[in-house]
Amino acid sequence: MKKPLIELKDVSFQYEYTQALKNISLRVNEGDFLALIGQNGSGKSTLLKLILGLLKPMSGEIKLFGEQASHFKHREWIGYVSQKSNAFNSGFPATVEEVVKSGLSQKVGLFKRYPKDADILVKSALKDVGMDKFLKRNIGQLSGGQQQRVFIARALVSDPKLLILDEPTVGIDRENVQAFYDMLAHLNKHHNMTMILVTHDVDTVSDRVSHVACLNQSIHFHGYKNDFDTISEEQIASWNGHSVRKIH
Numbered sequence: 001m002k003k004p005l006i007e008l009k010d011v012s013f014q015y016e017y018t019q020a021l022k023n024i025s026l027r028v029n030e031g032d033f034l035a036l037i038g039q040n041g042s043g044k045s046t047l048l049k050l051i052l053g054l055l056k057p058m059s060g061e062i063k064l065f066g067e068q069a070s071h072f073k074h075r076e077w078i079g080y081v082s083q084k085s086n087a088f089n090s091g092f093p094a095t096v097e098e099v100v101k102s103g104l105s106q107k108v109g110l111f112k113r114y115p116k117d118a119d120i121l122v123k124s125a126l127k128d129v130g131m132d133k134f135l136k137r138n139i140g141q142l143s144g145g146q147q148q149r150v151f152i153a154r155a156l157v158s159d160p161k162l163l164i165l166d167e168p169t170v171g172i173d174r175e176n177v178q179a180f181y182d183m184l185a186h187l188n189k190h191h192n193m194t195m196i197l198v199t200h201d202v203d204t205v206s207d208r209v210s211h212v213a214c215l216n217q218s219i220h221f222h223g224y225k226n227d228f229d230t231i232s233e234e235q236i237a238s239w240n241g242h243s244v245r246k247i248h
Contacts, residue, residue: 002029004066005162005194006051011060013046020046022218024060028162028196033188033208035225036198038215044198047215048166052080065161079155079163081148083170096134096142096150100125103154125153128191129183144171145180156187163187164196181208214239 006028013021021043028034038044049055050062053069062069065077100122104114115121126132129149139147148168155163165184169177185208187193197209212228214221220239221228 002031004029005064006196007061007063008050009061011050011057011062013043013050013055013058019217021050024215024219026213026219026222028194028211030161030194031188031192032211033185033195034197034211034213035209036196036213036215037200039200042200042216044200044215045166048080048164048198051164052078076158077161079158079160081151081155081163081165081168083167091140094139096126096131096137096139097122099139099150100153100157103157121157121159122153125157126150128156128187129153143176144173145176148172148180149183152183152187156193162194162196164198166198167200168197169199181206184208 004027006026008024008026011021011024012019024047036044036047046055050057050069051064053072053075056070064072065074101114101118103125104118104121123132123135126135129152131146131149131153134142134146134150139150142150148171152163152165152168169180172180184195184197188195188208188210207225209225211223212221212225213219214228214236216239221231
């Protein structure tokens with residue numbers, strides 16, 4: 001039986017007088033590839049912050065790897081990749097190698113030396129995302145899709161057990177999006193990497209994911225991708241408050 005890595009039970013959160021999340025129950029098991037979908041303002045960012053320990057729930061329970069979130073000490077087990085276009089200055093003077101190696105700081109600490117096998121770990125992580133040939137390239141010389149692959153390698157270099165990607169295709173030209181998702185599917189299937197892919201666009205839910213969760217303050221659906229495919233566009237529109245289009 002697969003181990004649960006994330007468990008939320010009746011979790012609620014609000015900002016002053018604004019309800020962000022209401023009675024969220026969600027479970028992510030080892031090996032899952034979950035697409036978390038919802039429109040802007042649906043609570044996706046708040047949910048991520050709760051999982052990452054940046055916020056505390058006002059009610060309900062969160063467990064990470066079987067432990068209460070408040071007592072969880074191994075934050076390096078969770079890799080996080082933010083929206084590149086909002087989080088990175090492409091003019092920053094650093095090589096691909098340096099960017100990826102900086103991901104080891106969470107594992108070893110800010111003021112400790114990198115492990116002796118750091119170079120091997122960096123090259124292995126870059127190989128996993130198909131960027132090992134760009135080791136010495138300046139990060140600013142890469143395309144948006146290539147930069148996102150480097151940031152994923154940065155998250156992978158510390159050997160996390162769970163990878164969370166927050167709308168990772170922002171800034172990637174559309175023709176390269178499918179190749180990017182193919183790379184994520186490879187990590188999930190061949191490296192047994194558990195993933196949560198966060199997106200506001202239901203169109204990105206492809207055959208590459210195993211599970212889908214629809215969020216709009218509450219969880220309206222959480223289950224297998226094949227079951228999600230049987231739901232009508234009208235039903236999904238009622239959850240989101242606007243029309244949607246499902247693409248397979």
